[in-house]
Amino acid sequence: MxxxxxxxxxxxxxxxxxxxxxxxxxxxxxxxxxxxxxxxxxxxxxxxxxxxxxxxxxxxxxxxxxxxxxxxxxxxxxxxxxxxxxxxxxxxxxxxxxxxxxxxxxxxxxxxxxxxAARWARLKxxxxxxxxxxxxxxxxxxxxxxxxxxxxxxxxxxxxxxxxxxxxxxxxxxxxxxxxxxxxxxxxxxxxxxxxxxxxASSERNPLPFESREHFVSIGNFRHAPNWDAVLWLKHDLWPRIRAALPETELHLYGAYPPPKATALNNPRQGFRVLGWAEDAREVMGRARVCLAPLRFGAGIKGKLLDAMVCGTPSVTTSVGAEAMADQNHWPGVVADDADALLEAAVSLYQDKTRWQSAQIQSRTTLAQRFSPQRxxxxxxxxxxxxxxxxxxxxxxxxxxxxxxxxxxxxxxxxxxxxxxxxxxxxxxxxxxxx
The missing domain is CATH 3.40.50.2000 (Glycogen Phosphorylase B;)
Incomplete structure (x- = not known):
């Protein structure tokens, strides 16, 4: 052997x-x-x-x-x-x-x-x-x-x-x-x-439908700099505007090793919930209606977005997030680099059942074409x-x-x-x- x-x-x-x-x-x-x-x-x-x-x-x-x-x-x-x-x-x-x-x-x-590191330096x-x-x-x-x-x-x-x-x-x-x-x-x-x-990865056989889901989710290890940067963009810019358009919704942020500076951002009154460690990331991803992953820098492919596809959860991300994962024109959700476009995409996907269902179907297609274990x-x-x-x-x-x-x-x-x-x-x- x-x-x-x-x-x-x-x-x-x-x-x-x-x-x-x-x-x-x-x-x-x-x-x-x-x-x-x-x-x-x-x-x-x-x-x-x-x-x-x-x-x-x-x-x-x-x-x-x-x-x-x-x-x-x-x-x-x-x-x-x-x-x-x-x-x-x-x-x-x-x-x-x-x-x-x-x-x-x-x-x-x-x-x-x-x-x-190069993208982070340019962003800073x-x-x-x-x-x-x-x-x-x-x-x-x-x-x-x-x-x-x-x-x-x-x-x-x-x-x-x-x-x-x-x-x-x-x-x-x-x-x-x-x-x-x-x-x-x-x-x-x-x-x-x-x-x-x-x-x-392979898609789940029976992901929850549109009506059985609620709220937004964002997942990522807090020790990873791109994830923490995305949390800051959500907290200070994106989420307040999404919340203003959808005042009954919440954003649930999960991730391993949340530092005090992250837990200090928790604000239930604003619907900004820093929940920390998730025993089963796909379980919480599969309950959410939309995944938010506004990554401003990074590399590789993103496990959180792959999990979203597995769970049939439409996602809103940037070109950095979608890089090397799928054609942006056939993304299971929306890819945008402008804050206004990200806002529109998040609100529309959350409310528009037809658009949401189309994105869920695209998740299965993308997984089968690009990330199937058999491949x-x-x-x-x-x-x-x-x-x-x-x-x-x-x-x-x-x-x-x-x-x-x-x-x-x-x-x-x-x-x-x-x-x-x-x-x-x-x-x-x-x-x-x-x-």
């Missing part, structure tokens, strides 16, 4: 974020192909973490900057190693290459962090020109074209780190076709190093088997990756070994000084 080791930046939390859902889908894909899986992380156990052993997946707590990881990895002798985001590859990639050189190295990017610059907080929070979403994004991203340390990790790995999984095209066309990454593999079943393992048989030639052709592994891993290795030596000295001094 082949063995996969997943090196997680955090422990998977599928009920907290789309990233957690994504990781579970990857684990299940390997299990369906009879792989043995060990999930390892240096992160502390989290409140909402998934019970991996109950699913037949072994767990291992590993240390950063410690040779104990190398010994553990050698004992595991994996056939493949999956890095959860580029930061994990930076931390452990050189150790994996040194200890298990024949293991296929996979990178799950989740989304392009540098793209999200536009907001800085506003004369008041009200004006700042009414600034619309970031809609820069790829050539403008290139100018913002090209010199960033974050992009260079992400690209280096992609080149050092044998295959990187991408959830967004837009980001794949940005990498191949704008940054000239070889297509052979990338694979499109989004989240996947992607087995694709990753097929690609992995090909890699295993052509690995030497594949790596030889990736000359940039070879150079980066030679130089970057050496510097990362020396820094890690310096930290490890420093920690050993500190531990020895502590033992000598103890009574």
């Amino acid at each position: 082949p063995h996969l080791i997943v090196l997680g930046s955090v422990w998977p939390e599928p009920k907290s974020s789309a990233a957690g859902t994504r990781m579970v889908q990857l684990l299940e894909e390997f299990q369906r192909s009879d792989w043995r899986i060990t999930f390892a992380s240096a992160a502390l156990p989290s409140q909402h973490r998934l019970d991996l052993p109950a699913r037949g997946i072994a767990e291992a707590a590993v240390e950063l900057n410690a040779d104990s990881f190398d010994r553990w990895l050698a004992e595991q002798a994996p056939d493949a190693v999956l890095f959860d985001r580029f930061m994990t590859e930076e931390q452990f990639g050189w150790r994996v290459e040194r200890t298990c050189p024949s293991a296929v190295r996979l990178l799950d990017t989740e989304d392009l962090h540098s793209l999200r 610059r536009r907001q800085s020109l506003a004369g008041s907080e009200a004006e700042r929070q009414s600034v619309g979403p970031e809609t820069a074209a790829p050539d403008e994004l290139f100018q913002e991203m090209a010199d960033s340390d974050l992009l260079q780190r992400e690209l280096a990790a992609i080149y050092r790995c044998d295959l990187s999984l991408m959830i967004s076709e837009f980001e794949m095209q940005l990498l191949t066309d704008t940054f000239e990454v070889p297509p052979s190093l990338l694979m499109y593999l989004p989240l996947w 992607f079943e087995g694709a990753l393992l097929d690609r992995l088997r090909t890699l295993q048989t052509t690995l030497v030639d594949h790596r030889r052709r990736n000359i940039v990756g070879t150079m980066l592994r030679h130089h970057q891993h050496r510097s990362t290795q020396y820094m890690s070994q310096w930290i490890e030596a420093k920690n050993r000295l500190a531990a020895r001094d502590d033992s000598h000084n103890s009574p």
